[in-house]
Amino acid sequence: MFCFLFVGVYSQTLSQAERISFTGGNGDIIQPSPTLVFSFPEVTTINIISGTASNVNLNIFFLNDPTITNIPADFSDHLPSLLNFKAIGCPITTVSPFFNNSMLRNVEVGPLTHLTIDPTLNLPNLDEVILTINLAAPEAFIFTQKSFPKLRNVYIDATGSPLTVNINSTMIQNLGFNNRFGTINLVIESSPSLINSLILNGFDSTVTPSLDQFIGLDSLRVSYSSMSTFPFVTYPPGEIPWTLFDNKIQLMLDITGNIGITGAVPQSFCPNKIYMDGTSITSVPDIVFESTDLITIDRVSVARGHPMGWGGIFLGGSNIYYSLEMIAYDAYRFTLGTAIYGIKTPFTMMTDSNYPEYSYSFTYLEVKFSLATVNVVQVPNGLYQLQLIHVENIEDSLLSLDYSISINDTIPCSISSIVGTTITCTPTSTLSVGQQVNVFNSNNYWNASMTVIVTNLYPNITLPTTTNAQIGGQLTFQGTFGPNVNSAIIYINGDDSICIIGGSMSSVLICNVVSNFVGGLTNVTISVDGFTSTPFFVNYTTPQTECLQLTNNCTNHGNCDINGQCQCNNGYYSNDCSIGYPVLSSGTYDKQDNKLISLFGNFGPYNQANVSVLVNSTLDCVVTYKSQYNINCTLGSNPTAGLVSFQIQVDNLNGSAKDLFYIHLNNGTNGGTTTTSSTTGGGGGETAQEKCQRKTSNCYGHGKCDVNGVCQCELNYQPLDNCLTKIINNTIQPNNTSPTPAFNIDGVTFLFEVVAIQEIGIDNELIFELLTNKWNSNITNSSDTTIAVYNLNHTLGNTTIITSTISFSSKPRDIPFGSQVLHINPIQLNCRIMSLVGDTLQSYQHYELSLKQRSTIIKQSSLIVKDIPIDSLTFDQMSSSLQYLRVIKDNIQFTGRFIDYVLSDGREAFSRTYVINQTSVQGSDDKQSNILLGIGMPQCQSCVLDPDFSPLIVDKSNDSGCDSQSNTWRIIVGVVVGGVALLAISAASVFFYRKKWSHQRQEISMNSRLRSMRE
Structure with missing residues (x-):
């Protein structure tokens, strides 16, 4: 039985495995089918590490089997998604063809005894190849850009027969070759200036063209060479031509083990790094710094000198961490982890962590400060001061730094105090409310500025607590009134004599009303220390406004004064000016003497000066008596009967009355009653009674005509229409x-x-x-x-x-x-x-x-x-x-x-x-x-x-x-x-x-x- 491990499998099927690692295992021996083939279309990485099979006689496709000596030609066909392949320590002697037409990005394989790399290959995605080879016969590898369009890194560890490597690709940047006991001949057919790093380890390795054309190198390592010249050509007496490295910085040159290289490292090479153990170089330059006192701005400075090493991250003292980064032939960028502002602080400067014996005493002074805010502070006599509040403690920096403050680039601000983080200064020119000023602070190394608008923190009214104002009362205001509130002056509509300051505090102001004023929407301003508040409008109830409400603005016939009294227009009087005069409301005459006229109405309460009466616009009536409600006058002759109109003048005011009353004829009759009938026809004609009977059909049967021709009606009949x-x-x-x-x-x-x-x-x-x-x-x-x-x-x-x-x-x-x-x-x-x-x-x-x-x-x-x-x-x-x-x-x-x-x-x-x-x-x-x-x-x-x-x-x-x-x-x-x-x-x-x-x-x-x- 064999053991294998799947990592990153996303389902229960082998076809979805993305990574496979093979290691050796132990167990029972089970005979697999010789035709068994695994297909892994989703696998992206395969790692094969050499081990020992439990039974090497089993002829199965088991990659942990040391008897496997090659990789099948169709290996990539079953692994279309494979990106990374690594086979180390397996007895694989060759890969043929070399993963042709695969999507691999990274390949590490070896040791091999034979390998063919030539322009027939096509690995479009290959980025890095690492080969371990032990050639049985001389071979040549050819890397072209067409075959390897994305290849950047080539590393070969070679032994055995000589190897020639031809590079014809502008994409390849990093080359590394190691053949300490063999020969590698490197030929760069493309531009050598595009090579960033080059490693050559071995006694008999060669490079074409010469190294002086590799001007883009950041790292060069030539180790364990028996050469006495550099680069591989004779330069008596065996010194490196250091001019090749002029204007280069941060180049890493490793010439370790090259015993034949002699001479001294010049000062010009100090911006670079050199490993020279096992050489015959006799001396290096002295380390010299231009200054050991660094001025840092935001923890950064530039340290200059020769030589200074290659930099790094260092501990220069208690909690003083810093880094050095080479930025020029004779300059480091010095960066502190943290810095103390404004205090010259000592620390130990080192340039290379591998050489702690090269340490120097330095100091740094951090000069960058930050303005947190700028406050405009009011002081007596209407003056302003500026308070610049910083993030840093400015007071502690005074031993090392000086400060100067200006406003709008032209107006000096004289510093009066520096306490902690705050600088207080007084402008030499007067500022005004609403003015926008740019405040500029400098310590000769760094400056900061901030724009502020001049505003008054006091006096500022936020709320009136009383709105009823009259003599003997008090007005109270809430707000901010500064430290000298008892010196406040209150202006009511611009008048400072109305309300006088009383007991007050910084947030409450009280004044005593000593004179009345026009109420309604009132402009209130307060002055303290020469500063005047923004106008605050209060709707005050005063005797004047109460008069307006109670009298309807003096009935629109006058004006309310500040004491709440109506001042009436001409022709009006009373407490609300509601009574107008002169007014003629009625009149009469003496029935015994029509010339005597009495007029009634309202003629004013002011003694009725300059009274005159005109009848029907033509006749003068001489005034014989006058009072507020009655005027008597006498006509020069008897008036004609009829309606009478009058025109009067009192207190130079005119009044009139049309058709005021009726004057009867003064002949003993009723003065002209008119009827629709007459008492007699006269001259023997029809009598009034007969005429009445004829015209009214004898009062329409509802009455009788009397001798005067008037119907005398029965009960409930109307005599006005002749009993009709x-x-x-x-x-x-x-x-x-x-x-x-x-x-x-x-x-x-x-x-x-x-x-x-x-x-x-x-x-x-x-x-x-x-x-x-x-x-x-x-x-x-x-x-x-x-x-x-x-x-x-x-x-x-x-x-x-x-x-x-x-x-x-x-x-x-x-x-x-x-x-x-x-x-x-x-x-x-x-x-x-x-x-x-x-x-x-x-x-x-x-x-x-x-x-x-x-x-x-x-x-x-x-x-x-x-x-x-x-x-x-x-x-x-x-x-x-x-x-x-x-x-x-x-x-x-x-x-x-x-x-x-x-x-x-x-x-x-x-x-x-x-x-x-x-x-x-x-x-x-x-x-x-x-x-x-x-x-x-x-x-x-x-x-x-x-x-x-x-x-x-x-x-x-x-x-x-x-x-x-x-x-x-x-x-x-x-x-x-x-x-x-x-x-x-x-x-x-x-x-x-x-x-x-x-x-x-x-x-x-x-x-x-x-x-x-x-x-």
Whole structure:
């Protein structure tokens, strides 16, 4: 039995073995089959080491068998992946052919007695061949680049007959031949300069060409030669021609055992290494160093001298390891393992570990340092110092090294101290915050630099802990304030007199507020030691900011000062500047003497200087009394009856009121009441009673015409339309979301709603508009009366209150309004609108309340009446006028009454109601008509107006009948102002024109302003 070992087998099959080693073994003898053949396609390495077989008579392919004397020619066929082959000590006499066409990279085989190496071979991957041969006859090996394109190393150990080796390949670099007792003739047919190492051992070896052409040699060994000349030619008296090695360094020359070589090794050969035991060389150069004090930079220096050996790694003292590497003819690269910075350190220099007796005393000084960081340090008086912190201990190096520091290559930095790793210096030129500086440090051997930006470490505010600031309080800041915090100066918006430093520490600063300042976003800076912090912005609450919040910036009519007091603009006063003046809210005259005028409003609290009053822009009214709320004046003559406008001047401020009140004729009459009928026809014609009977069909059968031609109606019939209509017992459901009263009578719906309150300038321009579309409601009910109170939601502030009160009852009521009592019929709806005006609506010409009346037909009525003409209604009020709206459809009449005065700050003032526009909306199933009205109000803090609305039905029980339904809308708007055309003092016709033109302008203006609210 034989023993074999597989290494690196990746599966259970022999075909996948990658490495096979054969060694001898013992055991039972088993007869193998003589035809057994192993195939190893994955094997890359075979090692065969000679041993002893248990039975040498067995003729099997067992490579451990000493009887095996050759390798079969097809050996490589079964080993296609074989890269390495080694057979040492086996009795193999030849390999034929020499592994031809194999992929081998490395071959070591021997001893052989015969071998053929010639240009017929092809080993494309062979890199190294090692042969041991004992030639029975002379032979020649020929290595060509074609046969061995990758071969670099050839080593042959030869004995026996002479061997000639021909090299014709530029790839071969290393040659070694050993034939101590034989002959090897080496012939280099390719360039000998490409050979890096050459070994020739033996007495009779030769080299062609001569060695002076092997200029690329790094190693040459010629040993055990009997020659007395070199290279193998005669040079009396047997010295080596040392000039061959000029400019060579680190060449290894081994001439050991060449007893015939004599002479002395010159100084020029010192950069090389020579082995010369067994020669007749008599001397070597003395070792000389240029300097024994080495300056190392990052542990590296250059040691110069002659000769110095070949270098290596050495121990020069306690923990001083260094290496020497030849870099030039007279220079070593000296490299320390570790080095101590800045201290001259002694050590023992050796140049060759094989010759420790050649030792010298040296020192090294490591000069390379590293900057870890550079700090900018603040010192008093606004100066900066630089602290250069190093990795190394700079203080310990001062005995051997000096330092100089500069900034931006030009500015010296005077060194003030060196402690440990830190150098502190003061620039000779002033640095500034934000400046980028390059700091340069040098010890005359090495330098390091670092760029830094000048920043202040202090003072630096990180957090304010108080934001409420007023006189007597304290402000506290957290941050970094340096060592001299008690000398800090606090600037509030650039003023250092507001807050004075109090008790503080390096991270907390406290100052006492000694004067108020403008609050809000405030610029705070702190100065310490001449350094000023980056501006820090704090949102401070101060008396000034509280004033802004509490007074809405003095109602935008003034400014809050630093003490929290409003400084009002001209024409305004109060603690929040919310009251403007002069304001005319109402007025009256002496009924016994029309020249005596009393005006009411607000004329300012400042003694009313330079007061003047102008009536209708033309008549002077001499002031006889003045106070904050009342001005009395006297006209030079009796004024003409009619509406009166005023222009006043108080404290050089102007104010005006248009149509403030009505002056009656001073003739003992009522001053011009206008009606639609007269008391008598005169001249024997038709009497007023007869005319009434004819035109109203005797009050439409619901009353009687009296002698004055006025219908005296039966109960529940309306005298305003000559008893045509009857009060309807209708139930009204209040609206829970807005003051929009509505009547739904037999399919016809009438609605009335407040649209907007607008502030109108003297030229009828829109100054301000408040939409009245969001309300809160409170509805209360009693047995016969419902009262719904609506408060407007708005953003004008708490001082402005808009209230609409809708009331209706199943019983008649008398409601006082100003100096009169208004009679309200059953189911007649009263809408009282009160405006408590704050600071937004109060100082311009007048207000207008925009009202919209909307009527919608829900279904067609079956009531049939004759077409009765509707005349303008009359009503005797303060101005002998009635403003009203009457809508009739399908015998249903909706009447709106608008009293021609309002209560302005509790006093009666004239109010004009006019039509802005009228529209009809056509739909597929219904019809709708809208009327937009404007009601004028004077300047007032509290304004109250009181329109009311009535649903009526036309009673046909006593008429003469009709044959068609009244499907035509009839909307009559009456504005009866008695004697208004006579009011003008100078030119009545012109005034009438201006009044008409003013009405048109207002209509155009309101059309534009309220277009978006129409439906």
